[in-house]
Amino acid sequence: MNRLDLRIAWLYPDLMSTYGDRGNVIVLQKRCLWRGIDAEIVPIILETANSALSNCDLIFMGGAQDRQQKLAGDDFLHRKGPVVKKMVEDGVPALFVCAAYQFVGNYYLPYQGEKIKGAGIFDLYTEHPGDQGKRLIGNVVAEIISDQLSACLPARQVVSYQTDKTIIGFENHGGYTYLGPSMKPLAKVIKGNGNNGKDGFEGAVYKNSIGSYFHGPLLPKNPMIADWLIAKALDKKYGKKIALNPLDDTLADNARNAIMKRLRI
């Protein structure tokens, strides 16, 4: 059999990459390479043609500052968003974090001004709670409840208080996100805020794609999510189930555990 390979699209690495987003891409790539799967990171910038994007097998898009968000937002809404929507509908796995998570929804309602249209890839919307609403910042502990992910999680040696569904991240967002009826939450919050600080859920799953507020970054401390995305990308590309060799994730277990202890869980 030929060597397996994946092309990982990284949307707007120069505009939408703040505070550790690169960690998600590094983890996806390394976890492929360590298993002998070739993985190329394809930077998708404003000038990139849509064909380069639609050739990819996995998509990542991260957070942004306001100014950069405007530049990327325009391009995403009119050019790349429709391509990503089609890919997500077709089952190409994607990960959208922070600003990207808000972008793929139906709209964002700022504190002042009009609704900003989203790409409508995920059925969700985000609202700013106003100047009295608090920004949601801090370490978060959650349990994966998405059936799709749960069904595929490998059994792992459970360290101290963690179950094999525990995920940990750091959130920092002003917008509160609410899921529509066709969306499933990724996880149930145990400590922290999650999507909106009210309904107790974090993130969203649609087909093989995930949205999350964990910019921590999400994947290094939660490698089972990275492996789920990689497995889905391989399934889709090669049309069959390909088992992933297990990797030593002791350091990730320890890193999660340190936060659990800190938060007294």
Add this chain to the structure above:
Amino acid sequence: MRDNGDMSFLDRVVITNAKTVSQTSTGLGIGAGETWPGELALKLRPKIASYFGKQFTKGVILVVGTNGKTTTTLMIKKILEANGNRVVHNATGANLLNGIVSSCIRQTDWKGNLNADYGLFEVDENSFPIVLKYITPKRIVILNLFRDQLDRYGEVDVIIEKWQRVLEDLPMQTEVMLNSDDPSVVYFGKLVKGKVTYFGLNDPKEYLKIAEHATDSTFCPQCGARLTYEGIYYSHIGIWHCEKCNLKRPIPDVYTFPKVLDGLYNQYNTLAAVALSKSLGIKESLIKQALTSFVPAFGRQEEIVVDYPTSPADGGIRGAKRKVKLFLSKNPTGFNASLRTIIELGAKNVFLVLNDRIPDGRDVSWIWDVDFEMLPKHMRTIVSGDRIYDMALRLKYADVKIHVESDLEVGVRRAIVALPTQETLYILATYSAMLDVRKILTGKRIG
């Protein structure tokens, strides 16, 4: 007689009382960087800062920017003092308004008079607009703007906007020294009324081969188009221009000076201090003389010689002195700069300490923006700190082999004992981690 500004009897009473607080706390060994005499004085007399601002006979100098404030300020202090000036400056970590006021209180006599020529203060990014409400400086040095801890400082763009607003309001008399190689810093020069002096590097030999990841400002601060770089020195610092609106890197007025400290970033700090000093009429020969014996600030390439016995296996010999060099590394650009510098210095042993206490920022995501991949394979790499496993995980994904030391004190001692006599241990640590390391090495707490 000195002009006392609008100091009232009450101001004097407040200063005197705050001074008592300051001396008591110093006497009790609570620490040098304490800021609560200033906090107390500001509570009672909010305008006390503006009173102090007017007391300096030659004026106030402010130094701002994400990285390099402490080193640059210390260099300026050396130069001004060598030129016969009396200088009041704020200690490391006391760079909010309360810290500035505290440092003034400490210098006053019992009548509340400062008796100083210059007030020289490094100012925190968020506090800069607040400080400018009370103090109209004679000079402002703006070093650079990089992404820092998001949860502490917010987004770089938000800081830039706030600074733009306050810089516009400054009078003609305030001159500014700007880094010509940082696009958003240069754009501030378009907004101020006073004279602008640029400092920067003209040295194509130092261009990076590959751009670093931790880059923020590659878009034009004037029109938003992507900038074109002829060469990048580090992060987004380099020789840039905008093809769309023609904004370009100005030719620097000050661009060369003999090396004072290792690392390209320190060359910028040096050029900034030189530009400032020259603007005050100080001769280059005197500047050179003042900087020849420059001793770095706390944790900024600070060298500590320790005298631990060798391990019992090696006979437990005393008197084997070993060198430790401390590099405060608290954000992606600073960390990359530290890594590059120690690699250039031929480091073989590096000790990385990551904490997430309030002065460090609670969010450690930024370590994924640091290019640890540059660490050479032969480097002995040890990690420790409150977020030891986050750091270990980052290095694992950079294919760096590591030793994990969960107890910082034990780890530091072990690393020193294991050090061959001729080698140096390079410790790169975040702010609170650096305080801990210094305490372990010197037995004293500073800052």
